[in-house]
Amino acid sequence: MARASLVQSVSDRLLDDIISGELPQGAPLPREIDLAERLGVNRLTLREALKTLQAQGVVQPVPGTRGRVLPMEDWTGIEPLLRAATSTEGKAQASVQLVQLRRMIETGACELAAPLRTDDDLERLEACLEEMRAASADDDVHTFVTADIAFHDVVLRASGNPFLRVLLEPLGRFLYERRYETSAVPQVQVNAIREHAAILEALRSGEAAASRAAMESHMQQTADDLQQYVLRPRA
Numbered sequence: 001m002a003r004a005s006l007v008q009s010v011s012d013r014l015l016d017d018i019i020s021g022e023l024p025q026g027a028p029l030p031r032e033i034d035l036a037e038r039l040g041v042n043r044l045t046l047r048e049a050l051k052t053l054q055a056q057g058v059v060q061p062v063p064g065t066r067g068r069v070l071p072m073e074d075w076t077g078i079e080p081l082l083r084a085a086t087s088t089e090g091k092a093q094a095s096v097q098l099v100q101l102r103r104m105i106e107t108g109a110c111e112l113a114a115p116l117r118t119d120d121d122l123e124r125l126e127a128c129l130e131e132m133r134a135a136s137a138d139d140d141v142h143t144f145v146t147a148d149i150a151f152h153d154v155v156l157r158a159s160g161n162p163f164l165r166v167l168l169e170p171l172g173r174f175l176y177e178r179r180y181e182t183s184a185v186p187q188v189q190v191n192a193i194r195e196h197a198a199i200l201e202a203l204r205s206g207e208a209a210a211s212r213a214a215m216e217s218h219m220q221q222t223a224d225d226l227q228q229y230v231l232r233p234r235a
Contacts, residue, residue, distance in 0.1 A: 110215035
C-alpha cells in the first residue's frame with residue numbers, strides 16, 4: 001500500500017474508533033507505542049495519521065503528554081463530521097441537524113431568489129417539479145430524489161450568492177441518502193410535491209417574504225416527515 005494511502009487508512013481507523021467510543025471523546029489518547037502496535041504500523045505512520053486528525057480538529061496534541069481526543073462539537077473538518085454522521089450511532093441525530101442546517105440556508109436563499117429569479121429559472125423549477133410528479137407516479141425514488149435536489153439547486157443558484165451552494169455541496173452524498181430514505185415513503189412524496197409547487201408559485205410572484213415562508217413551510221414538513229416516517233419507532 002502506498003504510504004499516503006496507508007496514512008489515510010490509519011487515520012480512518014482511528015476516527016472510527018473515536019466515533020464508536022473505543023477512543024472516548026475528551027479522553028487522553030493511548031500511548032503512541034501502544035496505538036502503533038494495536039494498528040500494526042510503525043510510529044512514524046501513526047504520527048502522520050494523528051497529524052491528519054489534528055488538522056481536522058479531532059485530536060489535540062498536548063506537550064509533554066499523549067494528547068487527547070476533542071469533543072465532536074469542537075471538530076473543524078467536514079470529513080470527520082460526515083463520517084460520524086453516516087455511522088449507525090450518529091445517523092438519526094445528523095439527519096435532524098441536516099434539516100436544521102437546510103432550514104437556515106435555504107429559507108434565506110429562497111427569499112433572496114424571489115426578486116432575482118429569471119424566466120429560465122422558473123422553467124427549470126417547473127421541469128424539476130414535473131419530473132418529481134412523473135417519478136412519483138412511476139415509483140422511481142432515485143429520479144424523484146434527483147429532481148428534488150435539482151429543484152433546490154436552482155433556488156440556491158437563483159439567490160445570486162454562490163457561497164450558499166458551496167456550504168451545502170460537501171453534504172451532497174449525505175443529502176441524497178437521507179432524502180432517499182424519506183422519499184421512499186409515498187406520503188412523503190405527496191407532501192414534497194405540494195410544498196415544491198407552493199415554492200414555485202411564491203417565486204413566480206417575485207415576493208421575497210412569501211418565498212421565504214413557502215420554503216420555511218417545506219422545511220417544517222420535511223422535519224415532520226423525518227420524525228413521523230423514519231425516526232419514530234414503529235410498533
